[in-house]
Amino acid sequence: EDQVTQSPEALRLQEGESSSLNCSYTVSGLRGLFWYRQDPGKGPEFLFTLYSAGEEKEKERLKATLTKKESFLHITAPKPEDSATYLCAVPPIKAAGNKLTFGGGTRVLVKP
Amino acid sequence: DTEVTQTPKHLVMGMTNKKSLKCEQHMGHRAMYWYKQKAKKPPELMFVYSYEKLSINESVPSRFSPECPNSSLLNLHLHALQPEDSALYLCASTPGPIRGQGRGSYTFGSGTRLTVV
Numbered sequence: 001e002d003q004v005t006q007s008p009e010a011l012r013l014q015e016g017e018s019s020s021l022n023c024s025y026t027v028s029g030l031r032g033l034f035w036y037r038q039d040p041g042k043g044p045e046f047l048f049t050l051y052s053a054g055e056e057k058e059k060e061r062l063k064a065t066l067t068k069k070e071s072f073l074h075i076t077a078p079k080p081e082d083s084a085t086y087l088c089a090v091p092p093i094k095a096a097g098n099k100l101t102f103g104g105g106t107r108v109l110v111k112p
Numbered sequence: 113d114t115e116v117t118q119t120p121k122h123l124v125m126g127m128t129n130k131k132s133l134k135c136e137q138h139m140g141h142r143a144m145y146w147y148k149q150k151a152k153k154p155p156e157l158m159f160v161y162s163y164e165k166l167s168i169n170e171s172v173p174s175r176f177s178p179e180c181p182n183s184s185l186l187n188l189h190l191h192a193l194q195p196e197d198s199a200l201y202l203c204a205s206t207p208g209p210i211r212g213q214g215r216g217s218y219t220f221g222s223g224t225r226l227t228v229v
Contacts, residue, residue: 043202043220087154102154
């Protein structure tokens with residue numbers, strides 16, 4: 001069974017204090033790993049898709065990387081508006097339904 | 113149009129009420145999903161529709177009844193809910209249900225915040 005684990009559960013940062021979020025996964029075959037950002041009371045907003053080990057994607061202060069066992073989301077010099085819950089997710093190897101298996105999320109709070 | 117629109121944004125209903133949640137997308141996506149999300153938890157899949165046919169039901173109680181009238185619309189009919197059903201209900205879509213067609217293309221709506229009293 002696919003498993004996705006995120007750490008830490010919560011992260012408090014000062015504005016400008018860079019940090020990394022971890023997403024480790026156990027899947028029968030990686031079809032891609034997705035990162036989403038979710039603000040309170042809103043739906044997840046797509047950030048990145050990573051498909052193969054060594055791949056990196058960047059968007060503003062966010063950079064996602066992928067190895068064979070885990071993915072990292074690096075937040076460089078964060079601002080208060082980066083406060084959100086960050087979710088990673090993988091689709092299963094089976095074709096049916098494209099169900100996403102989500103990690104538990106990391107709640108990030110950036111203080112000014 | 114690259115959005116999934118959900119209505120209403122907020123809903124309060126009694127345990128004997130019947131209500132419906134609506135979801136609409138005009139991206140030509142052929143797979144649509146209902147997820148349920150409790151506070152501080154990740155979304156949990158409820159139903160998947162592929163080409164307007166129900167393809168996955170994650171053992172959801174019958175008080176939740178999904179409907180897909182056409183390729184752009186997805187409804188979730190609610191009846192005799194319990195207070196523990198209070199949650200954020202999310203709709204999502206992907207271009208297709210088949211492996212490879214959904215790559216990086218899950219689009220979520222903003223959700224309906226449901227409170228059962």
